[in-house]
Amino acid sequence: xxxxxxxxxxxxxxxxxxxxxxxxxxxxxxxxxxxxxxxxxxxxxxxxxxxxxxxxxxxxxxxxxxxxxxxxxxxxxxxxxxxxxxxxxxxxxxxxxxxxxxxxxxxxxxxxxxxxxxxxxxxxxxxxxxxxxxxxxxxxxxxxxxxxxxxxxxxxxxxxxxxxxxxxxxxxxxxxxxxxxxxxxxxxxxxxxxxxxxxxxxxxxxxxxxxxxxxxxxxxxxxxxxxxxxxxxxxxxxxxxxxxxxxxxxxxxxxxxxxxxxxxxxxxxxxxxxxxxxxxxxxxxxxxxxxxxxxxxxxxxxxxxxxxxxxxxxxxxxxxxxxxxxxxxxxxxxxxxxxxxxxxxxxxxxxxxxxxxxxxxxxxxxxxxxxxxxxxxxxxxxxxxxxxxxxxxxxxxxxxxx
Numbered sequence: 001x002x003x004x005x006x007x008x009x010x011x012x013x014x015x016x017x018x019x020x021x022x023x024x025x026x027x028x029x030x031x032x033x034x035x036x037x038x039x040x041x042x043x044x045x046x047x048x049x050x051x052x053x054x055x056x057x058x059x060x061x062x063x064x065x066x067x068x069x070x071x072x073x074x075x076x077x078x079x080x081x082x083x084x085x086x087x088x089x090x091x092x093x094x095x096x097x098x099x100x101x102x103x104x105x106x107x108x109x110x111x112x113x114x115x116x117x118x119x120x121x122x123x124x125x126x127x128x129x130x131x132x133x134x135x136x137x138x139x140x141x142x143x144x145x146x147x148x149x150x151x152x153x154x155x156x157x158x159x160x161x162x163x164x165x166x167x168x169x170x171x172x173x174x175x176x177x178x179x180x181x182x183x184x185x186x187x188x189x190x191x192x193x194x195x196x197x198x199x200x201x202x203x204x205x206x207x208x209x210x211x212x213x214x215x216x217x218x219x220x221x222x223x224x225x226x227x228x229x230x231x232x233x234x235x236x237x238x239x240x241x242x243x244x245x246x247x248x249x250x251x252x253x254x255x256x257x258x259x260x261x262x263x264x265x266x267x268x269x270x271x272x273x274x275x276x277x278x279x280x281x282x283x284x285x286x287x288x289x290x291x292x293x294x295x296x297x298x299x300x301x302x303x304x305x306x307x308x309x310x311x312x313x314x315x316x317x318x319x320x321x322x323x324x325x326x327x328x329x330x331x332x333x334x335x336x337x338x339x340x341x342x343x344x345x346x347x348x349x350x351x352x353x354x355x356x357x358x359x360x361x362x363x364x365x366x367x368x369x370x371x372x373x374x375x376x377x378x379x380x381x382x383x384x385x386x387x388x389x390x391x392x393x394x395x396x397x398x399x400x401x402x
């Protein structure tokens with residue numbers, strides 16, 4: 001019996017999934033666990049795997065087409081297996097109980113798709129073609145049944161651009177315009193809205209984390225002896241931030257048209273980079289967690305997000321965010337607020353520098369910190385005091401453990 005393959009639900013907030021591309025065509029053999037299609041939503045992109053061995057009998061949703069979760073996108077079964085028999089029986093039963101006019105209308109509707117010269121084109125491809133004034137009749141489709149896909153239209157646009165460049169004295173290089181969609185579109189809209197609807201200011205400070213680096217190495221050896229996962233420097237930074245938020249409640253707040261909302265719980269968003277985007281899972285009630293519990297939670301959330309396992313992961317409701325670009329060698333930068341939060345901490349790469357401590361010159365580990373805050377909620381002085389408190393915890397790391 002033919003097996004239905006449905007559009008999966010990628011997170012609680014997902015309303016629609018889009019078929020990015022089909023890896024198989026009708027009639028192709030498939031094996032269980034083999035990717036048959038790529039899909040994306042506003043949050044993430046992933047592959048749909050075949051639930052069983054067989055043949056791809058029918059494709060119900062074309063490339064670039066969006067459908068709600070649970071919608072059948074294709075059927076997999078035995079070669080030459082019939083999957084439309086049930087539908088045909090239902091049509092006959094309805095036809096016998098209908099009037100002659102209804103029967104005639106049904107026949108007319110069923111006859112229309114038989115036109116062999118009907119042009120097949122995906123909705124996104126059609127939109128791009130119309131906006132670019134392309135003659136779609138001249139485009140060769142590479143999709144199932146000769147369907148024109150977004151890639152076909154983009155290929156044609158590229159060809160036309162190259163022809164125009166040949167007539168110019170100085171070529172300006174190849175340009176391909178790709179419409180914003182899925183996660184990239186959501187990020188673009190949220191970041192632009194964040195800058196337009198808040199008064200953002202960034203201040204910077206360096207923390208001497210020489211003692212913290214030593215403490216982490218000692219803790220690492222202890223954890224390895226017990227067979228536990230080691231603590232990262234970022235775990236200490238997040239814990240120090242949570243402790244500082246407990247002392248500076250104005251930073252654990254959000255702006256509202258009617259006033260400023262002070263949050264009782266500290267819900268920390270952890271920026272996690274994934275392919276083609278950025279997600280921010282939330283560590284809820286972080287003030288109630290120990291350093292080890294915080295580290296374990298961050299590790300689980302980050303791993304799940306990178307694997308595309310979104311079920312049960314909170315992506316909203318954070319009251320403060322921490323984003324770390326230290327692994328990329330970045331020092332100071334200007335993080336953008338994650339609305340409606342009042343602050344976001346940017347963490348850079350540690351730099352080894354010589355510093356005088358008293359009369360003695362020592363090698364120290366300096367950590368760059370960048371704090372962006374909403375000036376409508378917090379002024380520069382209290383924001384600086386908050387950043388000083390974080391630095392204090394990082395420079396006296398024993399206080400983080402207490």
